[in-house]
Amino acid sequence: MADGVHGLGSLDASPPRWMDSHHGPGRRRASPPCSPRVPYARPLPGPNGPSRDGGRGGPPNTRHAPPFSPTGKASMQFFFWSGASIVLTYIVATGIIHLAGHPRGLSTLFFTEMWERFSFYGMRAILMLFMLAAVEDGGLGFDTAKAGPIYAMYTSMVYLATVPGGWLADNFLGQRKSLLWGGVIIMVGHVLLAMHGLTFFYSGLACVVIGTGLLKPNISVIVGQLYSAEDKRRDAGFSIFYMGINLGAFGAPLMCGYLAQDPRFKATLTGWGLDPVNAWHWGFGAAAVGMFLGLVQYLATSHQLGKAGLEPSPPKDEAEALSRKRTLNIGIGAIVASLAAVGALAATKPELMTQGNIKVAFTILLFGTVVAFFAKLFLAGDWTPNERSRLVTIFVLFCGASIFWGIFEQAGSTLTIFADESTHNSIFGYEFPSSWWQSLNAVLIVILAPVFAWMWIRMSDKNPSYPFKFAIGLLFAGLGFALLVGGATLSSGGMRVSPLWLFGVYLLHTIGELCLSPVGLSSMTKLAPARVVSLMMGVWFLAASVGNFIGGSVAGYYEAFDLPTLIGVVAATGVVMAIVMFALVGPIKRMMKRNEEAGGSGD
Template sequence: MSLHHNQPKGLFLLFFVEMWERFSYYGMRALLVLYMVKYLMFSTEKAGRIYGWYTGLVYLTPLLGGYIADRYLGQRKCIIIGAVLMALGHFAMAFPSLPFFFSALGLLILGNGFFKPNISTVVGSLYEPNDPRRDAGFTIFYMGINLGALFSPLVCGTLGEKVGWHYGFGAAGVGMLMGLAMYLWGQKALLGDKCMKPAFIHGNRIEDKPLTHIEKQRIAVIFIMAFFVIFFWAAFEQAGSSLTLFADRETNRALSLFGYSWEMPASFFQAVNPLFILILAPFFSKLWVRLGEAQKEPPSPIKFVWGLGLLAVGFVVMIAAAAVYQQSGPVSVMWLMAAYFFHTMGELCLSPVGLSLVTKLAPAKFVSLLMGTWFLANFAANFVGGFFAGNYDAMNHTLFYMIPTGTAVGAGLLLLALTPQLRKWMHGVH
């Protein structure tokens, strides 16, 4: 069966809306640290701290956005509000002043809070509770995320580093407007009345019904799994900070082909992960289907363990790359390519699986709120990861990359030990 077999039409609208939103987010993120260090002349430590706060807070505000959607506005209105705020934020980045810079970060953080948990919830609403197409649908949606993330560093990174920083940020704003326009054009025809109203409506049975024992245990699983997500993303998000600095300073980016020489912008490495996602996601989707047909598909906690293990392998590659640099200077681009390859495989075992799992475990009246809670783990992870990246210049880089390797291995082993109990609390959800 093909990956897109009989998927709801609304999924493909959400695919392209999310693609443009992620184009804007990752285009801006690819430039952020380099812009602060090279244009605003911030120290590496200060830039790392700001990057950590920004990438952390964009995952804190979804808790607020999910609550407002569930209680007051519904997911569809919140998506529009979030898209407008983020477009304004990206265009504000195009103005070369510190007040505009920090105001832009604030708009982007707030807008993401309205947008991010609610578009994932709308994807989940396209399927009945036991619909076997759900995981494949989230894999398609995740490919949309990474299609946008693939092209944004190439477009925004080239404009920002080669033409002017503010052209790169402006291109990110145009991408967000494209996503908003597509959503406004297609939502009524392709989504119908799904998620138009909040789950909490006065007199609605959903509001009055107390949580059952099974629902409470399933919610507990969401929180426990979110805890382990922190360890994954704190290490993974070095891609936008310490790994970008490694690409800029310690990697030989000079390429020569048919007598033409060209130095690859450091921001281009931000496109490697989404490129690998687009190549590998269909394989992983088919792998889960084949294992399921053979009654051998691992439960979600075990997939998370695989993800943490593969992440650790990627950082072992970086330990070796840092050691080579210390011995002989700038290293081949293949070191970073190999690290991103393992990181991407780990991501595919964890991230789309986690999004799907939340929509399966969460009670109807708390879906957006619990999706926001899921992203709250990313807040903690990005804050920790940014704080850690701020020590990049002060530490031996071989030792620096040993730390995320060790935390990923430790978290994976602990989750493996907890898996039997988690499976009991999931009550049949795989």
């Protein structure tokens, strides 16, 4: 046994059950003493007899150092093949872009986005697990009631920040400056997360939110500026660009999860004379390295972009210029006033600065933004009765999209907890970290996207309408959690279930994403009156923000409710919303047709 036991080795001379062949790489965290339903708090036999950690053995709040091998051979092999895969990706992607005759700048943006998504999804893959891991295991020791809201607010703010980030780029900074500064701030955020302490943790999350808000909405705009509106290569260029997103999303959980969780890397740390309890911070550090590599290649090749994204959109006249400056000053003033108010409250009434109150305040802010957004939409002009009905329908689509993302985006929260606590994380005898499950969606997207594209073309005139695909997407999201009810029921006895349960969930959710995501924004723009079409991107990002908040919040009740019941409620919500959307398919199709005939937005 390694010397990382810190004097507790005498409590249990045998390896903890979370390291045995039946459970695979996992984590240990303390059980909240008052939780009505704590899946890992059932008295199951372990190496020390009955335990309170889901049968993984040992007393609560006790870190057992596994019997690591110091050779690190497996880790070196992993790093070698990871590096080889990255080199191969650069060669293949650059070759495809060059041979297909696309602008050279596309490769710059492809790899910048790939590395940015690597950093984002790599950190997300281990974020919830890090918060839930016991302090003795290097984590924060939170329970799900605390970790869930933090995850919810963070992921929600990431998407909420894209709205002001896009506005700043369009009106003041230009897309290129926004992209660069966004990447730098993201990298700083991941560096802070790689350090110890709650101050660094929360500061790191804030930096990632701000940086993503600046980078994410603007890099896609630059891709579009590489092509003229009538360029036939445009759609193919975006398809290649989105492949970079999926490559980053695929590789990130594998690398960051390996560094943070896998016993083989912890063996390497032990062999280097380092404490394996710090493995989590190596995972966050890998996310920082990913963003650093993205920035290096962006700075080295940004000359290939020409003038795309260099300058903000010029104001039409002096009045618009003044309006932009006034809006900016109001925004800065609101931020400064809010920070001052929070600081004053923390200094004078620290007892009010609880997580519960912070979550309530954020909930009011988020849904207040939704109300204000749609109030502006409805009051933007003297709408005809037909136009008002279309705006109401857009709101229904917004609610549907919010619920879909609220279900789908539980990959990093509820599904990750289920993978870590209740699933056999192994395939053909190979055990893997629970965070690796978050790579599965990207793999399935790459495999199934061409199949769906071929299928829609083959269906020709029988191709389902946009509203029908929207409803199908919601249905599959609900069915994914309906399937998981069975797995949750089996695991409620403290057992770990087959990985096929989670595979089925991710498969159904990916099918739902391929049905809904490509047509969601398009459906809204087809319904919108011409004068508010430009607001639809904001509506879509706002739906993603609300959905991520819902998804993370569900994880906050993981221990407070019976797990099959909690998952069943999520499933029922998705299915009921799908039924509502199916009922509205006919009216929505007629509204979209009338809008196009009247000279509406179209595509």
